Amino acid sequence: MTFQLSIQTPFNAASTAAEVMAGVDLTGQLAVVTGGYSGIGLIIAKSLANAGAQVFVPxxxxxxxxxxxxxxxxxxxxxxxxLLPDSIQAFSQGIVSGGQPVSLLINCAGVMATPLSRDTDGHEGQFATNHLGHYRLTCGLWPALVAADSARVIAVSSRGHQIAEVDFSDIDFRRRAYDKWVAYGQSKTANALFAVALDRRGREQGVRAFSLHPGQVLTDLARHLTADEITAFDVLDEHGRPRVTPEAGLKTIEQGAATALWCATSIELNSMGGVYCEDCNIAPINESALGRKGVAKWAINADFAERLWTLSEQWTGMTIA
Known part of the structure; x- marks a missing residue:
């Protein structure tokens, strides 16, 4: 078990993708990056490929x-x-049947603060996309991850997880009124809990899992927000340009990609896993302050993680062996 305690690392909140990847050689390794064609995911995919990895972007x-x-x-x-289980299965089977081990799975795709929608099984759209889709993908790729003998699965969560824990009594907003931010927060908490449960299952087979907050970066993820909502976040300066103050969490896109790449490649994390990271380090526990550095206790709670895993098995009909 790895604890939420900071470690010695040469990087910090202002570190960029290029700085984290300097000297990293991924020649011969296969990586899968969801969301790898826009925003932070695009930087991640390109960085891994430039380091020599073969990268698949679904x-x-x-x-x-x-x-x-x-x-x-x-x-x-x-x-x-x-949102389409058959398409996830087809992609996963294509990778596994290719016979090459998957060393890195970066689950970066996601949606934020969307209007209420549901998948074909009736599950709330943000939870279905951000958690259930990535759960299915990880299970589908599991044989290839184990075959790597030393693989990492990275779940890109968010500081937004501090908004809400997983409401196991009504995940799908059947009884409670839909709130797009509560739904987003719940899905990001699920990302962190997923890493906890996956790491517990995978570490004996050489698969470690991490979750992270990339920083606040204005990308296409904010496409469902109004101009007033974006203004309220105070992420733009008086000229309408993104503010960049990494220590406060406001980052460039290259800085936003850095923590995921660090989690994927850092030798400092060898023999570790199941932790939530930010600013290229293991994050401290945040006791109560919404929107501040650190991880809420509910997002790393082992009992909640197991409960979510069991529910995910039931809802998808999938698990890992």
Whole structure:
């Protein structure tokens, strides 16, 4: 078990993807990056490929993905939609049948603060996309992850997890009124709990899992927000340009990608797992302050993680062996 205690690392809140990846050689390794064709995910996918990895980017819009990644060698795009179980299964089977181990799985795709929607099974859309889709993908790729002998699964969570824990009595907002931010917070808590439960199951097979907050970066993830909502976050200066104060969590896109890349490649994390990270380090526990550095206790609670895993097994019909 790894505890939420900071470790010695040469990086900090202002570190960039290029700084984290300097000297990293991933030649011969296979990585899968969801959301790898826009925002932070695009930087992650390109950084891994530039370090020598073969990178697969599953995409709901393959044409857009190929255009975004056209200038990067070593990246392949395939169709996949996190809300469609059959498409996840088809992508996973394609990777596993290829016979090459998967060393890195970066679950970066996601949606934020969307209007109420549901998947084909009736599950709330943000939870279904951000958690259940990635749960299915990880289970589908499990044989290839184990075959790597030393693999890492990275769940890109958010400081937004501090908004809400998982409401196991009504995850899908059947009885309570839908709140897009509560739903988002719940899904990001689920990302962190997923890493806790996955790491417990995978560490004996050489698969470690981490979750993280990338920082506040204004990307296409904010496409469902109004101009007034964006203004309320105070992420823009008087000229309408993004503020950059890494220590306060406001980062460039290259800084936003750094922690995920650090979790994926850092030798400092060898023999560790199941922790929530930010600013290229293991994050402290946040006791109560919403919107501040650290992880809420409910997002690393082992009992909650097991409860979520069991429910995910029931709802998807999938698990790992």
């Amino acid at each position: 995409a709901r819009d393959p044409e857009r993905a190929r255009a975004a990644l056209a200038d990067t060698e070593g990246v392949s795009v395939a169709a996949m939609d996190l």
